[in-house]
Amino acid sequence: MKKYVCSVCGYVYDPEKGIPEEGIAPGTAFEDLPDSFVCPVCGVGKEDFEPEA
Amino acid sequence: MKPVKITDNIYWVGAVDWNLRNFHGYLTQRGSTYNAYLVIDDKITLIDTVKEGFTGEMLERIAGVIDPSKIDYIISNHSEMDHSGSLPEMLMRAPGAEIIASANGEKNLKEHFKWDCKVRAVKAGDTLNTGKYTFTFVPEPMVHWPDSMVTYLEAEKILFSNDAFGQHLATSERFDDEYSPDIIMEEARKYYANIVLPYSPQVQKALNDLSGLKIETIATSHGIIWRRNISRIIEAYKQWSSNEVQKKALIVYDTMWHSTEKMAETIAAAFSEQGYNYRILSLQQNHISDIMTELLEAEYICVGSPTLNNNMLPTVAAFLTYMRGLAPKGRKAMAFGSYGWGGQSVKQVHEILESCGYQMLESAGIKFRPDDEALKKIRESLIKAI
Numbered sequence: 001m002k003k004y005v006c007s008v009c010g011y012v013y014d015p016e017k018g019i020p021e022e023g024i025a026p027g028t029a030f031e032d033l034p035d036s037f038v039c040p041v042c043g044v045g046k047e048d049f050e051p052e053a
Numbered sequence: 054m055k056p057v058k059i060t061d062n063i064y065w066v067g068a069v070d071w072n073l074r075n076f077h078g079y080l081t082q083r084g085s086t087y088n089a090y091l092v093i094d095d096k097i098t099l100i101d102t103v104k105e106g107f108t109g110e111m112l113e114r115i116a117g118v119i120d121p122s123k124i125d126y127i128i129s130n131h132s133e134m135d136h137s138g139s140l141p142e143m144l145m146r147a148p149g150a151e152i153i154a155s156a157n158g159e160k161n162l163k164e165h166f167k168w169d170c171k172v173r174a175v176k177a178g179d180t181l182n183t184g185k186y187t188f189t190f191v192p193e194p195m196v197h198w199p200d201s202m203v204t205y206l207e208a209e210k211i212l213f214s215n216d217a218f219g220q221h222l223a224t225s226e227r228f229d230d231e232y233s234p235d236i237i238m239e240e241a242r243k244y245y246a247n248i249v250l251p252y253s254p255q256v257q258k259a260l261n262d263l264s265g266l267k268i269e270t271i272a273t274s275h276g277i278i279w280r281r282n283i284s285r286i287i288e289a290y291k292q293w294s295s296n297e298v299q300k301k302a303l304i305v306y307d308t309m310w311h312s313t314e315k316m317a318e319t320i321a322a323a324f325s326e327q328g329y330n331y332r333i334l335s336l337q338q339n340h341i342s343d344i345m346t347e348l349l350e351a352e353y354i355c356v357g358s359p360t361l362n363n364n365m366l367p368t369v370a371a372f373l374t375y376m377r378g379l380a381p382k383g384r385k386a387m388a389f390g391s392y393g394w395g396g397q398s399v400k401q402v403h404e405i406l407e408s409c410g411y412q413m414l415e416s417a418g419i420k421f422r423p424d425d426e427a428l429k430k431i432r433e434s435l436i437k438a439i
């Protein structure tokens with residue numbers, strides 16, 4: 001599973017870890033995040049994320 | 054207006070905003086400053102600028118040292134307009150100057166000013182040599198914008214920290230050893246609670262990034278420059294960014310006919326009984342930005358609103374919106390209020406507090422005026438729950 005980077009603030013979503021405190025279980029692929037997902041740091045949506053280079 | 058010397062080659066050339074009282078909703082009761090710094094070397098560097106409208110004051114100070122057209126570099130640590138507002142005019146005054154910013158800063162400046170001029174984008178650890186001085190750039194995204202950056206000058210052990218460690222405080226004194234340390238810290242605390250708080254995890258990362266640097270001066274973009282109490286402000290940032298709480302409860306409310314107010318007093322009494330410090334904060338008398346400062350290390354936040362036309366009072370909604378954005382973490386919370394019918398406000402307040410991830414105490418809603426019996430019940434069940 002690929003990591004995704006927030007193009008606004010640089011936050012990295014790591015699917016291995018998920019974001020348990022936001023109710024996103026470890027092992028959740030970026031593609032499987034709900035459309036309502038927002039960057040936990042700066043608040044932008046999924047469309048502002050890019051696969052990590 | 055004269056420049057203020059920091060070291061032999063470095064000058065404060067900013068501006069003082071004596072009249073600022075509202076920084077998008079933050080009550081800045083002591084005004085503020087926009088700090089810009091001029092560094093004289095073989096090449097001349099200006100670090101940040103000031104808010105539009107204060108450009109003349111900055112230019113006068115620069116002219117007290119050198120002809121502004123001689124500026125070679127302008128480091129833009131942060132593209133928010135209180136620091137970038139003078140950039141367009143500075144580019145006209147110093148047409149040869151090159152702007153230096155973080156990669157996000159470059160994007161922001163170009164989009165914001167609709168520029169196609171050249172901005173040099175730097176990344177962590179990049180440097181700029183101006184003769185005998187070498188500046189090192191450290192982008193600190195989300196402290197407090199995606200573009201935020203700090204600049205370190207090793208030769209003088211100065212950190213140009215931009216908004217970090219700042220205070221909204223208008224003074225002619227420029228250094229922390231020239232002014233009341235308690236007032237500076239109070240304003241630094243209010244600044245943290247109202248601007249920096251949501252980015253506490255990024256602050257911790259930034260403190261870590263900076264921990265290896267030898268820093269003798271922190272040249273902020275607002276307020277006083279730190280040179281005596283550096284460890285005090287660094288320790289305070291460690292503390293504030295930790296989200297650690299103390300035995301303290303805030304009871305924040307508005308009231309129509311004093312019923313919700315009575316409940317607020319009863320709730321405060323229960324906390325007092327349990328050995329908590331507490332603050333009873335009416336939204337009619339207290340500014341939401343001052344309440345945020347009090348909330349910085351409070352374990353409990355209790356919010357009360359009567360029901361007006363099936364809704365919470367607008368003052369309470371405004372406070373909750375502001376607080377949710379500033380996102381203090383890991384608190385315990387409670388909703389309360391009185392009502393004549395319906396009583397929707399208590400549930401609305403409860404839902405917002407719960408959406409902040411807070412551990413919720415049972416809500417207290419009372420129809421019409423709370424009598425002694427009803428207040429006693431609230432007090433007793435709260436004492437058990439705390």
Ligand SMILES: [Fe+2]
Nearest residue numbers: 131133197216
């Ligand atoms: Fe800012």
Ligand SMILES: [Fe+2]
Nearest residue numbers: 133135216274
């Ligand atoms: Fe600022």
Ligand SMILES: [Zn+2]
Nearest residue numbers: 006009039042
């Ligand atoms: Zn982000």
